[in-house]
Amino acid sequence: MATIKDVAARAGVGLGTASRVLSGSAQTSPSSRERVLAAAAELGYVAHGPARSLRRARTDALGLLVSDIRNPFFSELAHAAEQEARAHGYALLLANANEDADQADDALRTFASQRIDGLLLSPQGPATPQLASLLARAVPIVLLNRRIEGVDLPFYGTDNEQGVGLVLDWLQERGHRDVAYVGGPQTMSTGAERARAYLGGRAAHGIATDDALVDAGDFTTDGAAAAMLRILDRGVRPTAVFGANGATTVGALRALRERLGADAGGVEVVSFDDFDWFAYASPAITAVRNDAAAIGVGAVQGLLALLRGEDATSQRIATELVDRAARS
Amino acid sequence: MATIKDVAARAGVGLGTASRVLSGSAQTSPSSRERVLAAAAELGYVAHGPARSLRRARTDALGLLVSDIRNPFFSELAHAAEQEARAHGYALLLANANEDADQADDALRTFASQRIDGLLLSPQGPATPQLASLLARAVPIVLLNRRIEGVDLPFYGTDNEQGVGLVLDWLQERGHRDVAYVGGPQTMSTGAERARAYLGGRAAHGIATDDALVDAGDFTTDGAAAAMLRILDRGVRPTAVFGANGATTVGALRALRERLGADAGGVEVVSFDDFDWFAYASPAITAVRNDAAAIGVGAVQGLLALLRGEDATSQRIATELVDRAARS
Structure with a gap:
């Protein structure tokens, strides 16, 4: 566990300066504040003991x-x-980060000034100064569904590897060989973990490892539709498409319907994330049910444990496959 | 405009007591606090001048x-x-009221203690003590999509009468006579206004006025599915179904598919509220596009006007019909 001395050394400032920054004092220069907070984030520093009593x-x-x-x-x-x-x-x-790191930081600033007891955070990417500041002030925090590189906090999220495994088994059982994969950003742990599990598991499930079948969007509908069109433009003709999150599947579906008609040319669609309406979609969408409610409940219970001064245990929530394929 | 004297008289308390309650003083009994706040809500009292300076x-x-x-x-x-x-x-x-007046009141209490500059409020029903208290403390408030009986605040919402008119015209153009209507709660202005416009406009649009075709849920999917099943259980066989909000339409669709198969037995579905995925649904869903974004933007602009000390102008946002009916 990093101490305040480690933080001061890493930041190249004196102990007094590090202490003033980490206690939230305004008597510090912007540049030393930035360096101390970055060092605190890198080292995963959390104030303990006396510093905790500064909590409101x-x-x-x-x-x-x-x-x-x-x-x-x-x-x-x-x-x-x-x-x-x-x-x-x-x-x-x-508060809503709108998938934007600047908005996320503004929201963290508002929360810091609004006197909350603890924070449930779905990160947009790497640690930011505002997050480092909250961590240094020992505000209890748990992470939702996405991890942050180098920051060790209790984590509540989907078991991506297990979920992708269900999809691979389903694709194999349905006899699909030419499968298109529309992924998400590699900078997000969800995007990276799902891609790794899928790409690594293809061969063992009899699925073609042709790179022309693989592309990625940004976890939005529009980005995924563009990725799906790029795949089709390469002249490949998949018999199934796997979307790496709900919005991605919707974008892929839109592109398939535009190009191949209302039945998507008979292409079967499978999604990581199940939306209620997938049961009513044309074509039907098979999906991994990513249990958002269980993640939310587990994360609150973890945060409450931290607030009681206890340890919180990270949880990977298992998924289920909802099979909506037509059987003949 | 009601004065503090009116409030005191209505509440049956002295002017000093009314003043203490409305300035948020703790030096008042619970019973007088309740009576003063109820009277303030009934009279639409808003503190002005000196009281406004109490704002944080x-x-x-x-x-x-x-x-x-x-x-x-x-x-x-x-x-x-x-x-x-x-x-x-x-x-x-x-904050989320979860369609529950108690949760709404808790959220208002949290907002009151969290020091916000102004409030955008989608009401769950009649005025509550917490709302009366915020009003009396002159916290600027605008209402979203639903009105509150007896409370005169700037309002930003959908033009329900205009939207229902588009649906009636569409039903007539498609030649529907036996139309089922699945409504929402009469205690909400949206439920009441849409029902009034539809029921009052049926005859002029050649639609049967048979009460067996009409039922209502609670604006949730489950409640609407139950209402749709009640209609079908009466032995009527509509050629079209109109759902009074998005969740209601989804519930009606679910019930129709359960009873009549994946094509809903050829019944055409039309919705007040358009969800993105309605374009991909089976059967296709025609919908009034209720412009949530325009309502949100207008309401924030109105609230900012109040914060500048200017008047805010209520807005009824017009809807558009997205026609997805199959044409032969």
Whole structure:
């Protein structure tokens, strides 16, 4: 565990300066503040003991920063987290990062000034100064669904490897060889973990390892539709398409319908993330049910453990496959 | 405009007591607090002048209380409101009422203690003590999509009558006579206004006025599915179904598919509220596009006007019909 001396040394400042920055004092220069907070983030420094007593009085409010409130995965997670928080006497305040690191940092700043007892955070990428500052001030934090490189916090998320395994088994059982994969950003742990599991498992499941069948968007509908069109433009003709999250599947579906008609030319579609309406889609969509509610509930329980001064245990939530393929 | 004397008289307390309650003093009994706040809500009392100076320092945060964060209408509205607030230097903190008046009141209490500059509120029903208290403390508030009986606040919502008119015209153009209507709660202005416009306009559009074709849920998928099944159980056989909001349409669709098969027995479906995925549904769903983003942006602009000390102008946002009916 890093000490404040380690932080001062890494930042190249004196112990007094590091101490002032980490206690939130305004008597520090912007440049030393930046260096100290970056060093604290890199070292995973968390203030303990006396510093913890600087924490403000209990407010009975928790903060939840989601990546994209329009993504049903996060609105479902927010709803479940709020019900769990409420059952324990806490209000839940939400903010939306809109998949944007600057907006995420602004939201963290607002939460810091709004006196919350703890934070549930779905990260947009690497650690930011605002996050480092919250960590250094010992605000209890748990992570949702995405990890942050170099930051060791309790984590509540989907078991991506297990979920992709279900999809690979399904593709094999259905006899698919030419499968298109529309992935997400490699900079997000969800995008990277799902791609690794899928690409690494193809050969063992009888699926072609042709790179022309693989492309990636940015986990939005528009980005995924463009990626799907790039795949089709290469002249390959997949018999199935795997979308790496819900929005990605919707974008791939849109592109398939535009190019191949309302039945997507008979291409079977499988998704990581299940949306309620997939049962009513044409063509039907088979999906890995990513249990947003269980993640939200587990994360709140973990945060409450931290607030009681106990340890929180990270959880990887297992998924289920909802098979909607037509059987003859 | 009601004065503090009117409030005291209505509440049956002295002027000093009314003044203490409305300035948020703790030196009042619970019973007089309740009576004064109820009277203030009934009279639409808003503190002015000196009372306004009791307002706390600017926090650069706005609060948004939505009815149901899992409803895409509200998550789209929240996203648009947040972008607009951000463009004007304000953070937006969300809370979810979960279509529940008690949860709404808890959220208002949290917002009151969290120091927000103003509030965007989607009401769950009649005025509550917490709302009356915020009003009496002159916290600027605008209403989203639903009105509150007896409370005169700037309002930003859908033009329900105009939207239902588009549906009636479409039903007539398609030659439908036996149309099922699955409505929402009469206690919500949206439910009441849409039902009034539809039921009142049927005859003039050649639609049967048979009451067996009409039922209502609670604006949730499950409630609407039950209502749709009740209609079918009466032995009527509609050629089209109109759902009074997005979740209601999804519930009606589910019930139709369960009873009549994946093509809903050829019944055409039309919805108040358009969800992105309706384009990919089977059967296709025609829908009134309820412009959640325009409502969110207009409401933030209205709230910012109030914060500048200007008047805010209520807006009824017109809808468009997205026709997805199959043409032969």
